[in-house]
Amino acid sequence: MSNSKVKEILKDLDIDNKNGVIDLLEDLNEGILIVDKAYNIIFYNDHLANIEFLDSENVIGKNLFEVFPDKSAINSTIYQCINTGTKVVDKLEEYFTYKGKQVSVINTTIPLYKDGEIIAALDLSKDLNHYNKLLKANFGSQSKLSTSGKTHYSFHDIISNDSEMKRTIERGLKAARQTSSVLIVGETGTGKELFAQSIHNESLRNHKPFIAINCAAIPETLMESILFGTAKGSFTGAVEKRGLFEQANHGTLLLDEINSLSIGLQAKLLRVLQEGTFRRIGGEKEIASDVRIIATSNSDLMDMVKDKTFRLDLYYRLSVITIEIPPLRDRKSDIKLLANHFLEILSEHIETKAVAFTDQVLNLYQGAKWKGNVRELRNVVESSMCLLDDETFISIEHTPRYLREEAVTRSHEEPTKSSRKKSLNDLMFDYEKSVILEALKNHGNNITKAAESLDISRQSMQYRMKRLGISKSDFVLIHKDDM
Numbered sequence: 152m153s154n155s156k157v158k159e160i161l162k163d164l165d166i167d168n169k170n171g172v173i174d175l176l177e178d179l180n181e182g183i184l185i186v187d188k189a190y191n192i193i194f195y196n197d198h199l200a201n202i203e204f205l206d207s208e209n210v211i212g213k214n215l216f217e218v219f220p221d222k223s224a225i226n227s228t229i230y231q232c233i234n235t236g237t238k239v240v241d242k243l244e245e246y247f248t249y250k251g252k253q254v255s256v257i258n259t260t261i262p263l264y265k266d267g268e269i270i271a272a273l274d275l276s277k278d279l280n281h282y283n284k285l286l287k288a289n290f291g292s293q294s295k296l297s298t299s300g301k302t303h304y305s306f307h308d309i310i311s312n313d314s315e316m317k318r319t320i321e322r323g324l325k326a327a328r329q330t331s332s333v334l335i336v337g338e339t340g341t342g343k344e345l346f347a348q349s350i351h352n353e354s355l356r357n358h359k360p361f362i363a364i365n366c367a368a369i370p371e372t373l374m375e376s377i378l379f380g381t382a383k384g385s386f387t388g389a390v391e392k393r394g395l396f397e398q399a400n401h402g403t404l405l406l407d408e409i410n411s412l413s414i415g416l417q418a419k420l421l422r423v424l425q426e427g428t429f430r431r432i433g434g435e436k437e438i439a440s441d442v443r444i445i446a447t448s449n450s451d452l453m454d455m456v457k458d459k460t461f462r463l464d465l466y467y468r469l470s471v472i473t474i475e476i477p478p479l480r481d482r483k484s485d486i487k488l489l490a491n492h493f494l495e496i497l498s499e500h501i502e503t504k505a506v507a508f509t510d511q512v513l514n515l516y517q518g519a520k521w522k523g524n525v526r527e528l529r530n531v532v533e534s535s536m537c538l539l540d541d542e543t544f545i546s547i548e549h550t551p552r553y554l555r556e557e558a559v560t561r562s563h564e565e566p567t568k569s570s571r572k573k574s575l576n577d578l579m580f581d582y583e584k585s586v587i588l589e590a591l592k593n594h595g596n597n598i599t600k601a602a603e604s605l606d607i608s609r610q611s612m613q614y615r616m617k618r619l620g621i622s623k624s625d626f627v628l629i630h631k632d633d634m
């Protein structure tokens with residue numbers, strides 16, 4: 152669709168900021184989508200139809216969530232935009248169309264207003280493949296996001312100096328030499344995908360497909376057909392379609408966030424793993440499956456087994472080899488190493504003179520909780536680099552505010568913790584000192600009277616004061632204000 156046609160359509164759109172929108176659309180060659188407040192698609196251009204492999208006639212007039220069933224409230228920029236009025240710029244979105252096509256795009260979404268009220272959202276999409284430049288600038292050269300069928304990471308990309316982590320890498324290398332299922336467990340951002348891709352790339356299947364699917368992002372109704380495919384006529388409008396088990400044949404299928412798989416689908420997955428065959432939805436034919444399964448989970452599946460939300464038999468099938476990636480806060484030696492690594496690789500894309508971090512920043516990193524693990528560390532380094540002018544060091548003022556606040560909270564908590572760690576002798580010392588200071592205070596700093604009140608001799612009192620480091624000038628000074 153030409154830009155003049157877009158202009159024409161927008162002329163009929165009754166909005167306040169029409170001219171601004173028309174200006175924005177000039178000279179653009181991007182996927183364009185406009186969705187009204189009720190999430191009905193009112194505009195959908197041919198470029199977007201090409202990216203998403205859909206026909207605009209089948210899309211215009213339909214509800215957004217019908218066409219993109221997995222665009223949940225959390226991951227849809229349109230939803231965010233209509234609900235909060237916030238403009239979203241250059242956000243990576245990976246989702247499935249109702250036909251099961253996986254799409255990876257970079258989106259910019261803006262709200263459209265009428266009489267000061269949001270009436271619609273306009274979404275500009277760039278196909279990820281044509282958007283490598285910006286992607287590199289945002290994520291650095293090491294960003295090797297998984298798009299359908301491709302892998303980029305290998306074990307060389309896993310940076311670590313930690314002994315536990317080295318054992319984990321060795322386990323990963325052993326797993327690569329076998330064909331059993333692998334379960335990778337770790338908090339968000341610890342590198343589960345990095346490990347999964349590395350195992351595939353190191354395995355004999357490395358020239359075969361690697362297909363990744365996020366079980367948390369796909370609605371249950373769609374998931375079954377995505378995994379197993381559909382046979383013609385099995386339900387209204389169903390077409391002959393290969394599922395991921397067929398697409399990944401002889402290769403590896405990564406079931407990300409397996410903990411989100413419904414109990415019903417767990418049973419179906421177990422059947423494939425046990426029998427090595429499956430049927431397309433509505434199909435009669437048993438299809439043989441030769442797919443290596445790698446599953447990831449960020450929660451303890453055994454806890455889910457106890458709660459009866461995860462099948463024990465499936466757990467055993469999936470966890471033939473289990474790889475547990477330790478959180479970043481438990482591998483302190485990796486923090487500085489990874490921070491320097493990210494500074495180095497991001498410097499290729501972000502213009503900066505920074506060569507290192509100040510000790511203060513490294514100390515702050517060392518004590519941080521890193522709930523988002525390595526991904527969070529990378530983002531922190533990247534955002535600090537973006538704040539630099541001519542400085543050669545990343546210092547505390549370039550560090551995100553929330554990390555500094557976290558450090559302040561920790562410093563308030565620490566005295567309590569350290570007192571809990573004190574030995575019995577230290578605790579006795581503190582107690583005796585406080586009792587003697589209290590007695591001195593109660594008797595106007597008169598040593599003889601204070602000693603009597605404690606039923607000890609003056610000599611013993613003086614001996615203890617010396618041992619406890621209480622000099623006369625000290626206790627007078629200490630209690631001067633209270634007297």
Ligand SMILES: Nc1ncnc2c1ncn2[C@@H]1O[C@H](COP(=O)(O)OP(=O)(O)OP(=O)(O)O)[C@@H](O)[C@H]1O
Binds near residue numbers: 309311344525
């Ligand atoms: N040891 C490491 N060395 C280098 N980069 C790492 C390491 N661990 C993680 N990363 C980087 O951190 C980011 C997050 O990694 P990844 O996507 O594999 O995490 P994840 O465990 O799958 O997270 P989630 O549970 O949120 O999906 C990626 O950019 C990855 O390259």
Ligand SMILES: [Mg+2]
Binds near residue numbers: 343
């Ligand atoms: Mg992941």
